[in-house]
Amino acid sequence: MDKPNYPHESIASLDSLAKVLGLSPKRMQAIADKVEQSYSAYALPEKNRTVFEPKFELKKIQKRINSRIFELVDFPIYLQGGIKAAKKRDYVENAKIHAHAETLISLDIRKFYTNIKVEQVRKIYQYFFKFPKDVTDILIKLTTYKGCVPQGGCTSSYLANLVFFNSEYRLVSSFRGKGVNYSRLLDDVTLSSSKNLDSESCSDLIKPVVNMFKLHGLRLNNKKTKIEYRGKANKGFEVTGLWVEHRKPKLRRSERRYIRQLVYNCEIRYTIDRTSNEYHELWNKTSGQVAKLNRLEHPQAKSLRKRLSDILPEYDKYDTHKIKLLTSKLLEVPKEQHSKIGRINEFNKLMYKLGILSRSNKKLAKSLKNTLKSHYKSVPTKKVYWYG
Numbered sequence: 001m002d003k004p005n006y007p008h009e010s011i012a013s014l015d016s017l018a019k020v021l022g023l024s025p026k027r028m029q030a031i032a033d034k035v036e037q038s039y040s041a042y043a044l045p046e047k048n049r050t051v052f053e054p055k056f057e058l059k060k061i062q063k064r065i066n067s068r069i070f071e072l073v074d075f076p077i078y079l080q081g082g083i084k085a086a087k088k089r090d091y092v093e094n095a096k097i098h099a100h101a102e103t104l105i106s107l108d109i110r111k112f113y114t115n116i117k118v119e120q121v122r123k124i125y126q127y128f129f130k131f132p133k134d135v136t137d138i139l140i141k142l143t144t145y146k147g148c149v150p151q152g153g154c155t156s157s158y159l160a161n162l163v164f165f166n167s168e169y170r171l172v173s174s175f176r177g178k179g180v181n182y183s184r185l186l187d188d189v190t191l192s193s194s195k196n197l198d199s200e201s202c203s204d205l206i207k208p209v210v211n212m213f214k215l216h217g218l219r220l221n222n223k224k225t226k227i228e229y230r231g232k233a234n235k236g237f238e239v240t241g242l243w244v245e246h247r248k249p250k251l252r253r254s255e256r257r258y259i260r261q262l263v264y265n266c267e268i269r270y271t272i273d274r275t276s277n278e279y280h281e282l283w284n285k286t287s288g289q290v291a292k293l294n295r296l297e298h299p300q301a302k303s304l305r306k307r308l309s310d311i312l313p314e315y316d317k318y319d320t321h322k323i324k325l326l327t328s329k330l331l332e333v334p335k336e337q338h339s340k341i342g343r344i345n346e347f348n349k350l351m352y353k354l355g356i357l358s359r360s361n362k363k364l365a366k367s368l369k370n371t372l373k374s375h376y377k378s379v380p381t382k383k384v385y386w387y388g
Contacts, residue, residue, distance in 0.1 A: 001074065002076050002078070003076065003165070004074065004075055004076060004079075004161075004169075005073065005074040006072065006073050006074075006130075007072075007074060008072055010129065010130045010131055010132070011129075011131055011135050012132060012135075013132070013135065014029075014134050014135060014138065017138065017139070020064075020068050020069070021061055021064045021065065021068065022064060023061070028138065031057055031058060032138050032142050035058060035141050035142065035145065036145070036146070038055045038057065038058040039052040039054055039055065039058070039145055039150060040052070040053050040055060042152070049151065050151075051150075051151050052145055052150040052151065052152045052153065053152045054150075054152075054153055059154055059386070060385075060386055061142060062143065062153060062154035062155045063386045063387060064386075064387060065139070065142065065154075066084075066154055067387050069129070070155065070158035071084050073158075073162070076169065076172070077089075078097075078168075078172050078183045079161050079183075079184055080093055080094035080097075080183050080184065080185045081094070081161070081184070081185035081186040081188075082157025082158065082186055083157070083158070083161060090185075091185060091241060091242065092242065092249055092296060094183050094185045094188075094190070094239060094240050095240055095242040095244055095249035096248075097183045097190070097192075097239075098181055098183070098190055098192035098239045098244060099244045099247050099248055099249060100194060101193060101194060101230065102193060102194055102195055102196050102229065102230050103192060103195065103197045103202070103227070103228070103229055103230075104190065104191075104192050104227070104228045104239065104244075105190065105191040105192070105205060105225075105226070105227050106188070106189075106224070106226040106227075106228070106239070107188075107189040107190075107191070107206065107210075107221075107224070108188055108189070108220070108225070109187040109188075109189070109213060109218050109219070109221065110219045110221040112160065112186065112187035112218065113148065113149045113150065113156060113160065113187075114148050115148065115217060115219070116148055116149040116159065116163055116216075116218075117148050117217060118144055118148070121140055121143065121144055121159055122140060123166075124159060124162045124163070124165065125139050125140065127166065128162060128165045128166070142155075143155040143156070143159060157186060161184075161186070164212060164216060167212050167215060167216075168184070168212065171208055174208070175205070178205075179193060179194065180192065180193050180205060181193075185240050190239050191205050191206075191209070192239075196229060199227070202227050206225070230245060231245075249296060251292070251293065251296065251298070256293070256300070258289075259289045259290060259292075259293060259304070260300070260304065262282070262285070262286040262289060263286055263290070263304050263308060265282065265286075266279075266282055266283055266286050266308065266311055267307065267311055269282060270311040274312075274313055274314050275313070275315055275319065279313055280313045283308065283311070283312070283313045284313075286308060287308055290304045290305050312356075312359050313359075314356065314359050314360040315353075315357050315360060319357075320357060320360075320361060320364070323350070323353055323354065323357055324364075326350055327350065327368045327371070327372060330343075330346060330347065330350060330375075330376075331371065331372070335375075335378060338379045339378070339379070339380055339385070341385060343379070344379060344380065344382060344385055347376055347379055348382070350372065351369065354369050354372075
């Protein structure tokens with residue numbers, strides 16, 4: 001299957017859409033009408049971009065659009081990013097598609113999300129899902145912001161995966177006939193061949209991809225275009241950040257050495273001060289890097305994880321006192337407020353901290369946990385809160 005497929009009946013009316021999303025039609029319309037005030041903007045200077053996070057009412061409805069509409073789509077395997085699927089899809093699986101290549105071509109779509117305009121989104125709802133105009137119009141309101149797809153929106157990655165729904169599959173089929181693999185992880189497109197292709201052949205492969213971008217109002221980021229060959233000196237030979245020179249996605253030796261050094265740094269720091277914020281941050285950072293090694297099935301991942309498990313961060317007396325105060329504060333919250341998202345977040349964060357406290361004071365942590373659980377019997381999980 002090369003073409004995305006929605007194997008379900010169309011949502012034929014606003015009443016039906018409201019029922020699917022678990023809202024009254026009036027409430028759904030009210031949220032849609034105030035969508036311009038329903039995002040918080042956060043600048044990411046290091047990436048030179050701004051993300052827009054939906055506020056909780058809109059976030060809840062977007063998560064339901066995902067689980068009750070977008071996650072019902074059958075996505076082809078060449079789409080690798082931002083999709084919830086039975087078989088894992090991420091940067092590692094994306095790299096595996098191209099691990100046996102001799103020639104790699106990496107392309108990047110310039111300012112992807114902000115250049116997916118309302119008209120492109122309209123085509124997705126109207127022609128892919130075959131929703132009627134009134135359903136399409138309200139879904140556009142609920143999933144776009146200021147005329148485009150917002151980077152940071154819950155539904156944005158699914159819209160990004162569907163933007164080429166009526167043209168990308170033809171390209172994939174054409175490339176397959178030429179012995180060329182194609183994959184896309186949101187705005188990163190990778191082409192690969194088991195042959196050493198000359199520059200003219202590479203250009204002939206790039207052109208139809210660029211034409212597809214243009215057809216949908218998108219542009220190639222020329223600065224990030226790369227053509228690489230296996231075994232060539234001083235070349236990266238990477239797919240979405242992973243080295244595939246040895247026919248299996250890996251981290252480079254220098255990156256693996258860096259992670260081992262982080263673990264060693266944790267061990268040294270642990271003997272000095274295992275309770276400081278700096279140590280907690282260092283351990284968490286290191287744990288994330290070791291998880292990456294484990295995801296790549298690196299043989300050292302297990303031993304590094306064992307070393308980290310022997311030097312877990314702990315809390316000192318001051319932090320223990322703060323946790324006791326936080327517990328007392330949460331116990332004062334009346335039960336009718338337990339289902340609010342702010343309280344759910346506070347409860348979950350405190351339970352996490354009590355897990356850390358149990359490393360140094362198991363008896364106190366257990367007592368506080370039991371008291372909290374007794375008081376917060378009705379608190380829903382985040383999954384229940386968001387998806388209903």
